[in-house]
Ligand code: SF4
């Protein structure tokens with residue numbers, strides 16, 4: 222018989238429960254199992270009512286970010302052998318819970334949309350593809366790795382404190398397009414990021430960088446945006462549509 226690990230999973234139905242509670246499950250695990258495998262085991266064999274999100278199961282879709290043993294991680298990229306049992310599995314703390322481990326990410330995606338995370342190409346549009354030098358590609362390539370998992374937002378002490386802040390992921394998205402040589406929307410994005418709740422709200426705790434499962438240097442990119450705002454004469458808090 223395979224060894225068992227205790228999973229303590231947050232269960233909560235806001236429509237029926239007064240408050241969240243932890244429910245304990247004994248999960249039989251194999252040597253290379255991940256936290257996501259444990260959750261799948263619970264759902265298939267012990268309790269089909271447990272709610273959690275996952276899609277790709279390989280660190281690409283960003284849907285299974287959870288607070289595991291107190292740290293924000295992707296369940297599909299976290300090996301059980303790297304954790305001290307019992308396992309405490311909780312939802313992302315800075316978002317309202319829909320049920321159990323599933324949170325409402327509406328505010329996260331609204332913040333991301335504010336920085337216009339799409340290419341606004343200038344005229345003339347070339348007949349074939351846009352050409353970029355390797356250096357032009359490097360300037361924004363790191364930001365394309367973001368999988369919008371919201372881990373950085375949940376780990377951010379400024380967000381946790383309740384200080385208005387667009388959040389690290391939105392600044393990363395802004396950085397990605399502001400630094401794309403094909404894009405002409407930088408000014409509008411920088412005005413948004415210059416608002417009182419924009420990049421300047423970051424206090425350099427570096428927690429976002431520590432938890433990013435894609436290895437993005439989140440704090441560094443935020444500071445690069447801050448430098449661009451300063452160099453461009455944008456003043457913190459003056460963005461009309463921020
Ligand atoms: S910057 Fe990293 S932690 Fe933040 S949403 Fe993107 S991938 Fe997730």
Ligand code: FES
Pocket residue numbers: 274275276277278279280281282283284285286295296297298
């Ligand atoms: S399930 Fe897609 S990132 Fe984990």
